Amino acid sequence: MNSNTLNFSGGPGALPDTVLEQTRQAIAALPETGISVLGMSHRSEWFRALLDEAEHNLRALLGLSDDYAITFMQGGSSLQFAMIPMNFAGKGFAPPEYVISGYWSKRATSEAAKVWETRVAWDGADSGYRRLPALDRLGIDHSTAFLHYVSNETVEGLQFPAYEEKAPVPLIADMSSDFLSASFQADRYSMIYAHAQKNLGPSGVTVAVIKRSLLDRIPDGLPAILDFRTHVAHGSNYNTPPVFAIYVLTLVTRWLRFDIGGLQAMQSINERKARRLYETLDELGDAVTIHADRQWRSQMNVAFTFGDPRLDDAFVSVAREQGIVGLEGHRSIGGLRASLYNAVTEQAVEVLTGALAEFCRERV
Structure with a gap:
């Protein structure tokens, strides 16, 4: 990809x-x-x-x-x-x-x-x-x-x-x-x-x-x-x-x-993408912190951090080597952000979740 x-x-x-x-x-x-x-x-x-x-x-x-x-x-x-x-x-x-x-x-x-x-x-x-x-x-x-x-x-x-x-x-x-x-x-x-x-x-x-x-x-x-x-x-x-x-x-x-096939079909796809990424982040436990309280988590923008700017920057670099781009968090809060807009595919989310799991095994 x-x-x-x-x-x-x-x-x-x-x-x-x-x-x-x-x-x-x-x-x-x-x-x-x-x-x-x-x-x-x-x-x-x-x-x-x-x-x-x-x-x-x-x-x-x-x-x-x-x-x-x-x-x-x-x-x-x-x-x-x-x-x-x-x-x-x-x-x-x-x-x-x-x-x-x-x-x-x-x-x-x-x-x-x-x-x-x-x-x-x-x-x-x-x-x-x-x-x-x-x-x-x-x-x-x-x-x-x-x-x-x-x-x-x-x-x-x-x-x-x-x-x-x-x-x-x-x-x-x-x-x-x-x-x-x-x-x-x-x-x-x-x-x-x-x-x-x-x-x-x-x-x-x-x-x-x-x-x-x-x-x-x-x-x-x-x-x-x-x-x-x-x-x-x-x-x-x-x-x-x-x-x-x-x-x-x-x-x-x-x-x-x-x-x-319309907005209901798009919603189903987006729900699966968000669920897959949040499940991965939750499985990483204390290694990451998700900014939003669970009840209010966005399906479009997943803001999270490893809690150390050096680790956040390292993951951006590792991800970029795999072709994954755009993960830098907004300048106002820093950290990381994965945006799952409509055109982001489920396959792309699988690549990202794999990169997150591998990074945590090796560096966190």
Whole structure:
């Protein structure tokens, strides 16, 4: 197996081999047009059809009705952190509430506070961000503009279970690192957003799924490019969109629908991958420490450490010799991190677990 197949990076992450092959061909020339995808006009009929297909595939995968708009935007989740309160935290509502469960939700809360008054519904700092709250037990006031949370914390390796209750206030979720990794009830949310460099494709595009009734809250006077209504009205083509990233995203949605068989099938694969890796780490006993408490372990990002930076670095080097890449932990907490995004295969996880067991026999 090559290093592309054994890419456990936290992002940009691995892409399916079939998507990479189609992308390679498209960079030279799209079969339909004879023109490189890198030079295709965003005003072409081909690109309009591509946007329509990408939206159709997402609706099919998520079971979304026309009550929701889907847009393809730029700026990553970082732009959304500010845009969301600018658009939806209007007068007549109590300040929006934020769950701080790790590095990225802390960033989201900090950015939102720069443009609107916010409240913290829960903060896991006292646990070192090793556990999560029950969202339906936070006691959110019904006049709150919205409740925001990050469904999967890539840095600490924490993941919320899918939300299945009827939310008392609009529920907004940053699903950047676990979007389309499992089946869930998308209609429980007023907004879902996810940048692409985890499960959806290369960096450059962010999917925003927005309940249309939420758009009625948006105040007039926002700069056009910061107003969600602009992007909905222009069909994700207000300014030059990231054509290449949207093309690859569309290939990934085809792969999920027609090769994998939908989100329930993808969920089963991801559950097996995560179970195999966590079982291996648990069997190593005191040799390793997993960051997240057992109940909240992420299926997408497994953060762990040998407890000694020298051993962590040594394992990264040994793994790289076997073609395994992307295991370095996030700079904020160090250690190691294996990301098991959709395109990471079960065979790749077997290679990683074998390398872990061998390393521990020889060095720990």
